[in-house]
Amino acid sequence: MAETLDPCFPALHRVHPRGWLNDPNGILRTADGRWHVFFQHNPRSARHEHICWGHMSSPDLVTWREEPMGPSPRPGEADQDGCWSGVGLLDAAADTAAYTAGVPTLVYSGVDGVENQLARVLVARLDPAGTELIAPGTVAADIPEIPGLIGVRDPFVLEHGGRRWGIQGAGIREAGGFVPVLLLYTCDDLERWEYVGELLRGDDPVAAEHAPADLWECPQLVPVDGRWVLLLSLWRHPERSGRSTVQVNHLVGDLALDDGGIPRFVPTGGGRVDLGPDFYAPQAVLDRDRVLLWGWSWEGLERSQEQTDVQGWAGALTFPRELRLDGGTLLSRVPAELTALRKELLELPAGNVLDLRTPARVEVRTRGRVQVEIHAADGTATEVLAADDGPATVFLDGSLLELLPDGAPPCTVRLYPGAGDLVRVRGDLEGAWALERPDVRS
Template identity: 25%
Template structure:
């Protein structure tokens, strides 16, 4: 499928990437083993899937504006979840039903085709607040028969097709198949400013019927973005990014929350949600999505935060944001554990066996550190900017310098026995006790390395080769 506007947008994006990409590549904080935009802006992961032999990751992409702009779907693929090849944009805002942005969504693979469900954003002219009036949030479907070009595109549902009592904010479809039917979740905001998730079902992937709504007894935020509903070892989880949850010092520390509810019962009918759990206690983690790779569930998150008070100095080089590393999700005692996919071990270079010695530095720019803490207090500095400290049941991540406005985040956890840190040139991802506690942040150091201020135990540190 091709039209004049699509061709013009693709041509302009290719020119911008060709002309501005070299400037982005010169940034000393450009990452080495994370997905990042060639230039411009990146946010939510979209359309995660394995198609044939390749893994595909799409992402919200503003190629013309590193502070946002009208969204397209950027695209990359990989054979091993480590080495990524960037492909031309697949979805552009080129139709009346998505003209102001190709918003987030998912992929479903069947019969050799890639079905890409997404939200088409339309902002009508006039005196509107674009919450209760003036916005079209259309559920759209694009089909690819080769994973790299689009064969067809259509609008499936408009605002009038959603349940009554909603604002114009219904978005981010996630689709899967179960018991011979197709199911879709979408995030929504009601006229009473209550966040909820809508459940739709279909016989043919085209015609959808609303069959259930899931929410909490008390209002928990005004909008639930980027829903993801899945099962791990018999337990269902509803992952959402709620907007409007009041910030607290230790639980909801970011401007918007991001996490999951255990779900009990049948999502298609009678069901209840357990206590909300935050997925990541750091500064930069939002809008995660997952997909099945055989029997394992793999999740990517956006290593960013909308409307945050902190910034990213990479804008001086014309680009902004990245994805987290891909993580395998498992469950234990009704809670999700997140751990980097083992494929990342292929990037391990030189191994350094370390006996933790306060004051001794290891100079290394990108690394995988695995530390057995023996449950004792410790403090270490990562690069010259991120400080990680545990004592008296509190894990503190602070960015005293090089954080571009980032300050301190905390996580309450019992004496940690193991710690894994993946550090790239401008990112740090922390996984404690097998992914029971996670903390992610961007940072912008002027020198790189790791140094303990206090602590005992043994550690292994690998240089990470560039992917």
């Protein structure tokens, strides 16, 4: 992809140079080891409308290429107003001779434009390479008949107790207000989901403390270091909050089977997944001996819709992160693959002050304290980040900043330097590298 002249464009994070981008979706690794990452996408404009699934792939998490689109709205179908969030997996239950490791499958929310808070679960199939959509979405689960249901969406699939289960985020209006819930389904046959009850309710004392919301979005339930970790994107009605999409929290707990063999999630603690203001709707993916996490970084609140329309693009995915637990704290570390982005080692000036011309694309390793500022040509300075969480890695890519401390949750922030501005990084710096995506594509 040719380098854009826009100093804010996160060129290392985005393959598509135009259009709207939000939630990472349908992430899977095919039999040949290639990663396929889908995401909410509107190629027509920098606005959230006409949502389909964009698609990119990589052999190494570093070099990416654009692939054919995934699911797209279809007139007269359950997804006619948008193909919203969901997951990807290799479905061994649908295996045939043409597929050696399971059928690459996408499970997503379809909205019809009538009541988009209430989504149906759709299942679509890809070719063996995971590249082409060969079977469009069919309805696997209709809207459940639950009194007071205000919303349901964002299917996730997991295996436990020898069976395959599906969950959806939801919210219910009850006498005392709104209660977020996770709806539970059996889905041994991915194209036939059967509702069996609730995996977790928001009035559970631990959930109420650590994940308060009107509705839980984008639930992700994965094993990390011997425990189950539940990621929840917190949604509130816009009239009850500054913005409906608030932040992402996690719960740590256990999956217990009841007398009927139905799992229930029992949380014991929780906290924030990312401490920054610009991180939402992450997707967690099991990869052999690790769990990788991608998130959506939206445009910052200081960016107007008019500015976003002019730039012609909106949103980016974070770099993948490896999840780990330290007690009840969920931490993220940098995957080893990302070192391939390093182009050259930068010299650290005296005083540990690194001034970077825009667009800045660097990795900085700190021993502790770090501060990031934008210095304009008129001499004014705007602080973007100040942290002192011990050793950490900082990634800067145009308007996207990711801080990953070794011993604290990460922090994702958007910043908007203008042409000619400097981005200053200072503190207890250990090393810095200019970053560039390798030219080799496969």
